Amino acid sequence: MSIAKNYIYNVIYQIVTLVIPIITIPYVSRVLGSSGVGTNAFTNSIVQYFILFGTIGISLYGNRTVAYVRDNKDELSRTFWGIFVLKIITTGSAFAAFLVFLFVVDSYQTIFLIQSIYILAAAVDISWLYMGLEDFKKTVIRNLFVRVIGVICIFLFVKTSTDLWIYVFILAFSQFLGHLSLWVYLPKTISRVKLKWIDIKKHLKPSISLFIPQIAIQIYLVLNKTMLGIFSNTNEVGYFDNADKVVKIVLSIVTAMGVVMLPRVANTFAKGQINRVKEYLYHSFDFASYLSIPLMFGLAGIALEFAPWFFGPEFSKSGLLICVISPIVLFIAWSNVIGQQYLMPIGNMRVYTYSVVMGAIINLILNFLLIGPYQSTGTAIATVIAEFCVIVVQLYFVRHEFKIKKLLRSLWKYLTAGFFMFLFIRYIGNSLGVGYKTTAVQVITGAPIYFILLFIMKSELNRKLFGVGLKLIRKVIRLSS
Known part of the structure; x- marks a missing residue:
């Protein structure tokens, strides 16, 4: 399937994943209020850590590895089952750790228990297989169907602020069903194989090499909300979460190219076509700039008038936060090209890891300094500065491999x-x-x-x-x- 078609399918997939919850936000924000929205965001941010440690970079590793072996069905099947069994072991361990956490924590226990469905969803998720095969159509169609049903359920069953648990359950269970539905296609793609322990074990070390940057990325994607909930209040988490969702909707249009290009670049690199890999990247970087800059300025331009009518008057502050966060659309678009479309497919994880760890450290320090005096606005500022530092570091390390002037020519x-x-x-x-x-x-x-x-x-x-x-x-x- 062509890059253009895969890009379109993946844009649809990313938008389905993020936009369908957005469709419900004007309704949910008014029914649950900033406290309810914030409680969902805060508890989900905690559960994401267990998902992170449960998946240990396996999804990204699986995407790339499948792209390497997709032309050999026997090798593809052995690779798939080895990676999947490893993922079951690691996510099972993470779920066990979560049950211990649930026993210790003394607040939001019911909401936390419902949020744990996301851990089960991560365990059965095999979308990385179809992404590595560059078959995005199946993922899009199945998830679209399941999530539309989820939206209908939200409008039918979430009526008052006491229905927060129902809202969380619908979102989590929809994701679980969406991932589970992809198994219908598996028999046509993968054969049964008899695995040895070495077939599972060999995937652990390279997955962990991707796990380290994933920890760093999670720090400035999720820790923001966790720290806001600890050092501020759930209302501030709610303001930031709604602003963050809107920015991520826009961002998904740009970063969809990264998921599409990763297997294509990995496969091209495996064939030794280095010059072709670089040409892919020059074109992709130019396209990312072309698309992300109007989205960045557009978000900042409409935010102040958009937030109060869309989220409700209580969320006027979200408009200011969207303005502050909007530059990350450009910075993440660039780092997506350099990091996920080049460094990761060619296996240069050292530079990629260094860049995101640097961003995470800066984000963590700035959150400690800024949340107290500026609350959610401080978190927004910290996020922008961290993302800027990530792309600066990446451009510095690839300056000898790419002509920076050519990347930025337009x-x-x-x-x-x-x-x-x-x-x-x-x-x-x-x-x-x-x-x-x-x-x-x-x-x-x-x-x-x-x-x-x-x-x-x-x-x-x-x-x-x-x-x-x-x-x-x-x-x-x-x-x-």
Whole structure:
């Protein structure tokens, strides 16, 4: 399947994973309030640590390893079962540790127990197999169906603030069913094999090498909410969590390319085609800049008028937080290209690990310093600075392998077009005030400004993409006539 089709499928998958909960947010925010939203985010952040230690980087490792051996069914089958059995052992150990934690903790016990379904979901998740095979269609269709049912259940059964446990159960169980449903396709893809202990054991060490950077990434993805809950309150966690979800929705559109490119680059690298690998990366980095910059400026531009009507007046602060966090869309887009699309597929985990560990340490220190005086705003600032440091470190270490000027050659055009789009969006926001109509006008008029300005500045990528789009439209018209 082509990179373009896989990218589209993976964008859909990422958006399904994040947007479907977002669809319910205006309703859930009003029913559960900032305390309920914050309680869900805080307890989930704790459970994510058990998932992290249970999966120990196996999903990323599995994706890459499957890409190496996908042309040999016998080797593919042995690799799959070895990795899966290892994952069952590690997630089983993590679940046992969670039960000990549940016995010790004296608050939110019911919510924690329901959140543990996510650990079971992680155990049966085999989406890494289909991603390594570059077969994203199955993952998208199954998850879309299950999550739509979940949304319907939320509107049917979550009615008051006392229904928080029902909301958490629906989200967790939907994810469990989504992962479990992928097993339907397995007999057509994988054969049964007789495993030896060595077939399982050999995957442990390389998985752990991916586990270290995953710990670091988790620190500034999840520890933010944990520290906010400890040093501030669940209301602040709620404000930050809603802002974080909106930014991640936008971010998923950009980072979807990373999941698509990882197996393609890994397979190309395994064949020794180094120059082709680098060309993939130059194009991918340019595309990431082209797409992430308008999304970054667009988010910052609409946030103040968007948050109060979307989440409810109680969540006005989330608008400010979206503005503060929005630069991570660009920074993570870049680090996704360098880290997940290059360093990880070629096996250079040392640099990748160093960069994310550096970001995690900076994030941890800044959270300690900023949460007290600035609460959720301090966490947002810490997140942005940490992500900036990650990409700076990565660019520094690959400066001899890639021409940095070539990577950034069109950046000034994207930044210029994005900045003027931002000014226009803010003018509309200040003029029309809070309301869904304002957001609609900002989006509908802002996006064309960005693309028109790029045409004026003669952006090569902009011209190519619109050229492809026009060809597709003409093809559809010819077929329909």
